[in-house]
Amino acid sequence: MYKKLHLRLTILFTGMSAAILVIMSLSYLYMSEKDLKDNYFLSFQSKINDFTATLEQQNTLSWDWLKKTAARQNFTLTFYDNETPLSYNQLMLSKTELELTSEVIDYAMEVILPELENGSTYSAAHKEFFWDSKENGHFYASVLKIRKNAGTLTGIILLSLESYTNQITRQRMRFLLLNIIGIGVLFFVSYFFTGKLLTPVIEARQKQNAFIAAASHELRTPIAVICSAASAAKAANGPKQERFFHIIEKESLMLSTLTDDLLLLNRADSGRLILNIESVELDTLLLNCYESFEPLVREHKQTLQVLLPKGTIPCCRCDKERICQVLSILISNAVSYGKSGGYIKLELSYSQSVFWITVEDNGIGIADKDKPYIFDRFYRVDESRSEKEHFGLGLCIAKEIIETHGGSINLADNPEGGTRFFLLLKAV
Numbered sequence: 001m002y003k004k005l006h007l008r009l010t011i012l013f014t015g016m017s018a019a020i021l022v023i024m025s026l027s028y029l030y031m032s033e034k035d036l037k038d039n040y041f042l043s044f045q046s047k048i049n050d051f052t053a054t055l056e057q058q059n060t061l062s063w064d065w066l067k068k069t070a071a072r073q074n075f076t077l078t079f080y081d082n083e084t085p086l087s088y089n090q091l092m093l094s095k096t097e098l099e100l101t102s103e104v105i106d107y108a109m110e111v112i113l114p115e116l117e118n119g120s121t122y123s124a125a126h127k128e129f130f131w132d133s134k135e136n137g138h139f140y141a142s143v144l145k146i147r148k149n150a151g152t153l154t155g156i157i158l159l160s161l162e163s164y165t166n167q168i169t170r171q172r173m174r175f176l177l178l179n180i181i182g183i184g185v186l187f188f189v190s191y192f193f194t195g196k197l198l199t200p201v202i203e204a205r206q207k208q209n210a211f212i213a214a215a216s217h218e219l220r221t222p223i224a225v226i227c228s229a230a231s232a233a234k235a236a237n238g239p240k241q242e243r244f245f246h247i248i249e250k251e252s253l254m255l256s257t258l259t260d261d262l263l264l265l266n267r268a269d270s271g272r273l274i275l276n277i278e279s280v281e282l283d284t285l286l287l288n289c290y291e292s293f294e295p296l297v298r299e300h301k302q303t304l305q306v307l308l309p310k311g312t313i314p315c316c317r318c319d320k321e322r323i324c325q326v327l328s329i330l331i332s333n334a335v336s337y338g339k340s341g342g343y344i345k346l347e348l349s350y351s352q353s354v355f356w357i358t359v360e361d362n363g364i365g366i367a368d369k370d371k372p373y374i375f376d377r378f379y380r381v382d383e384s385r386s387e388k389e390h391f392g393l394g395l396c397i398a399k400e401i402i403e404t405h406g407g408s409i410n411l412a413d414n415p416e417g418g419t420r421f422f423l424l425l426k427a428v
C-alpha cells in the first residue's frame with residue numbers, strides 16, 4: 001500500500017516539477033530563438049547595407065569582387081541590368097539557385113520593386129524580407145535597386161537560413177536532453193524525499209498496528225475467562241457458582257480498567273486529553289496519596305514515607321485528578337516491583353518555579369537495556385513477574401499526562417537498589 005502511495009507521490013511531485021521545468025525551458029527557448037532570429041535578420045540587413053554602399057561606389061561591376069563577396073558572406077547573388085539578367089547569373093549560379101532566384105524575382109517584381117520605386121528618391125534602395133521556398137528551404141532575401149547613369153541595376157541577394165536552422169535545432173536538442181536529464185533527476189530526488197516524508201506516517205501506522213494487536217491480545221484473556229466462568233456458572237450452584245460470579249466480576253473490572261486506559265491513550269494521541277487545570281497544593285496531594293496507599297503498602301510488608309519541603313511552597317497549576325493518577329501508577333508499580341521489607345519514598349521539592357516529585361523504591365530495579373522502552377505501550381520487562389492487572393500501560397499513561405501538563409518524567413537507578421522516577425511540573 002505504502003509502496004504504491006510512494007510511487008504515486010513521486011510521480012505527482014515529478015510531474016508538477018517537470019511541468020514547471022518544461023514551461024520555463026520553453027519560455028527561455030522561445031525568447032532566445034526570437035533574439036537569435038532578430039539578430040540574424042539585423043546582421044543580414046547590415047551586411048546588405050555595406051554591400052550596397054560598396055556596389056554604389058563601383059563604376060563597373062567587378063565579377064571577381066561579386067564572386068568573393070558571395071563566397072565570403074554565403075550569398076546567392078543575381079543581377080539584372082535594366083531587367084535583363086547579367087550573364088554573371090548563368091555563369092556563377094547552379095540550376096537550383098537559378099530556379100530559386102526566379103521564384104524570388106517574380107515576387108520582387110510584383111511586390112518589392114514597385115515599393116522601392118515609389119518610396120525611394122535615393123540612387124540606391126533595398127528591402128529585406130523572409131523567403132520560404134517550398135522546395136529549397138528558408139532564406140533571407142534582399143531586393144536592391146541602384147540607379148546608375150541612365151540604367152538601373154537590380155539585384156536579388158539570398159542568404160540561406162540553413163545554418164541558423166541547424167543552430168536552432170542543436171539548441172532545441174540540447175534543451176530536450178537537459179529536460180530529460182532534469183526530469184530523471186527530479187524523479188530520483190522526489191522518490192528520496194517522498195520516502196522520507198512517508199517514513200513517520202509508516203512508523204505511526206506500524207505503531208498503531210502494534211498497539212491494536214497488543215490491545216486485542218490483552219482484551220482477549222479476560223474476555224475468555226469471563227466466557228468460560230459464565231458457562232461454568234450456569235452448570236454450578238451454591239458456593240461454586242458464587243466463586244464463578246466473583247471471577248466474572250474481577251475480570252470485568254480489569255476489562256473496565258483496560259478500556260479506560262486505552263481510551264485515555266487514544267484521547268492523548270488525538271490531542272483530546274482535556275485537563276481540568278486548577279491551583280493545587282502538591283504537598284496535600286502527596287499526603288492524600290500516602291493515606292490511600294499506606295494500607296496496601298503495609299499489606300505488602302513495605303513502608304511508605306513522604307518527604308515535603310520545609311516552609312510553604314506555591315500552588316501548582318495542574319489537573320489534580322490526573323496528577324493523582326500518575327502518582328498512583330508510580331506507587332502501585334513501586335509496590336508491585338518492590339521487595340518485602342522494602343521502602344517507598346515520595347518526595348516533593350520546589351526550586352525556580354519548578355516542582356519535582358520523586359517516587360523511589362528499593363525493589364528489583366530496571367535494567368539499562370529495558371530503560372529506553374519502559375514508557376512504550378504494553379511494554380513489560382518480565383511478563384511472568386507482572387501481576388495480572390499490569391498491562392504495561394501505566395508508565396506510558398503517566399508520561400502522556402505529565403507531557404500534556406508541559407512537564408517531563410524520567411527515571412534513574414536508586415543507588416540503594418531499585419528505581420527512582422522524577423516528575424517535573426512547572427509552577428505556572
Ligand code: ADP
Binds near residue numbers: 363418
Ligand atoms: P505495568 O502495568 O506492567 O506495571 P508500566 O507501564 O507501569 O506497566 O511499567 C512497565 C514495566 O516497567 C513494568 O512491567 C515493569 O517491568 C517495569 N517497572 C515499572 N515500574 C517499576 C519499578 N518501580 N521497579 C521495577 N520495574 C518497574
